[in-house]
Amino acid sequence: xxxxxxxxxxxxxxxxxxxxxxxxxxxxxxxxxxxxxxxxxxxxxxxxxxxxxxxxxxxxxxxxxxxxxxxxxxxxxxxxxxxxxxxxxxxxxxxxxxxxxxxxxxxxxxxxxxxxxxxxxxxxxxxxxxxxxxxxxxxxxxxxxxxxxxxxxxxxxxxxxxxxxxxxxxxxxxxxxxxxxxxxxxxxxxxxxxxxxxxxxxxxxxxxxxxxxxxxxxxxxxxxxxxxxxxxxxxxxxxxxxxxxxxxxxxxxxxxxxxxxxxxxxxxxxxxxxxxxxxxxxxxxxxxxxxxxxxxxxxxxxxxxxxxxxxxxxxxxxxxxxxxxxxxxx
Numbered sequence: 027x028x029x030x031x032x033x034x035x036x037x038x039x040x041x042x043x044x045x046x047x048x049x050x051x052x053x054x055x056x057x058x059x060x061x062x063x064x065x066x067x068x069x070x071x072x073x074x075x076x077x078x079x080x081x082x083x084x085x086x087x088x089x090x091x092x093x094x095x096x097x098x099x100x101x102x103x104x105x106x107x108x109x110x111x112x113x114x115x116x117x118x119x120x121x122x123x124x125x126x127x128x129x130x131x132x133x134x135x136x137x138x139x140x141x142x143x144x145x146x147x148x149x150x151x152x153x154x155x156x157x158x159x160x161x162x163x164x165x166x167x168x169x170x171x172x173x174x175x176x177x178x179x180x181x182x183x184x185x186x187x188x189x190x191x192x193x194x195x196x197x198x199x200x201x202x203x204x205x206x207x208x209x210x211x212x213x214x215x216x217x218x219x220x221x222x223x224x225x226x227x228x229x230x231x232x233x234x235x236x237x238x239x240x241x242x243x244x245x246x247x248x249x250x251x252x253x254x255x256x257x258x259x260x261x262x263x264x265x266x267x268x269x270x271x272x273x274x275x276x277x278x279x280x281x282x283x284x285x286x287x288x289x290x291x292x293x294x295x296x297x298x299x300x301x302x303x304x305x306x307x308x309x310x311x312x313x314x315x316x317x318x319x320x321x322x323x324x325x326x327x328x329x330x331x332x333x334x335x336x337x338x339x340x341x342x343x344x345x346x347x348x349x350x351x352x353x354x355x356x
Contacts (some may be wrong), residue, residue, distance in 0.1 A: 177210060292349065
């Protein structure tokens, strides 16, 4: 909904037309408790949450991005996306948010991709520190709204080592070792498909360089994450796929090497839902596609090419992927 209620009505209609029941929206902490501790501006969040309520959809609220008053004075940090200086302040915000929207927000995602330095204040990823942050937020949410679902951060699939990133499977292992298990109800994962179709196994993607040459470049790497949950005796929880998609990007070298055609994007996204429906029930509970495009996006931005619509006002263009998701069996 891009923090704009005028777009929210339109975009939620597009979601409903596809036959989906969940939407995800970022609620940046700094946009709500911007100026000082305990001083909240709920006007915009209230509008967006009400739009979701009016459509009878379920909302995942992504909570992250601290206000500047809460950030550490760290000259080594080069980004404003990292955790706060005092994790208790984030826990207090999570509690206040959950109390304000009790019964209206179905689920909360706690942070995004903390296994990437760029999402951790430019510092090396720190699974134990993330678990402390997760615990603070989980405790705050549950104190205010015990029925709400708490989802751990979606982890970026990667093989890159610190300090730039930390492989997602190693990060999850370290989370469990740090005592994360009691502090999330669903495991958050990200599942971009890179070059490979969604039905291709991780073993095949790893074995065939044209498909990527790494297990984590398979949509089905989600199965590896599920195996880790079983290894750590956590079988009762479901997985939430918080981001999935295929890019058609011909512009950016970091993405164009694994870009697919628009026809393939459509086929693969519909195929991903088919695979999950036929092979991953009941342990996958939520699956979220990126994106309904922000009207301000332009081709010079990489998000433009992941989206299933093209930017436009008052109405966006519908890419083949949107139509494929709308028309697939539900």
